[in-house]
Amino acid sequence: MADKEVLTEEQIAEHLKKIPEWKLQEGWITRVYKTPGFPHTLLVANTIGYMAEAADHHPDLELGYARAKVKLQTHSAKGITMKDIELATQIEHSIGWKPGEDSALEGKSKNWVK
Numbered sequence: 001m002a003d004k005e006v007l008t009e010e011q012i013a014e015h016l017k018k019i020p021e022w023k024l025q026e027g028w029i030t031r032v033y034k035t036p037g038f039p040h041t042l043l044v045a046n047t048i049g050y051m052a053e054a055a056d057h058h059p060d061l062e063l064g065y066a067r068a069k070v071k072l073q074t075h076s077a078k079g080i081t082m083k084d085i086e087l088a089t090q091i092e093h094s095i096g097w098k099p100g101e102d103s104a105l106e107g108k109s110k111n112w113v114k
């Protein structure tokens with residue numbers, strides 16, 4: 001099945017153009033979210049946990065006081081597959097979401113996750 005095929009470095013680079021904060025690093029695609037502190041770090045971890053469970057595909061997480069590092073690879077395929085690209089894209093959209101300019105919601109302006 002196509003979603004189990006290991007992607008080449010060139011294919012990965014092409015997909016990462018759409019989520020440019022993600023990098024290929026030693027066989028993983030990775031992203032560091034900087035947070036204003038530990039409570040937000042845990043919110044990030046929980047949001048990612050929910051996505052991972054819904055997807056039945058799971059990243060490694062490294063949590064610090066004000067950072068969450070996310071690492072994805074497909075263990076069963078021993079490489080990066082479309083499962084990793086799709087979950088990274090979903091994580092990026094979920095963590096990066098904020099109400100738009102025309103929204104009724106004000107949203108948090110400062111001290112948020114980057």
Ligand SMILES: C[C@H](O)[C@H](O)[C@H]1CNC2=NC(N)=NC(=O)C2=N1
Pocket residue numbers: 056057058059072073074075076077
């Ligand atoms: C049965 C279950 O779906 C598999 O073991 C899944 C669970 N989550 C997984 N996550 C990741 N990153 N790689 C896998 O190979 C993997 N396998």
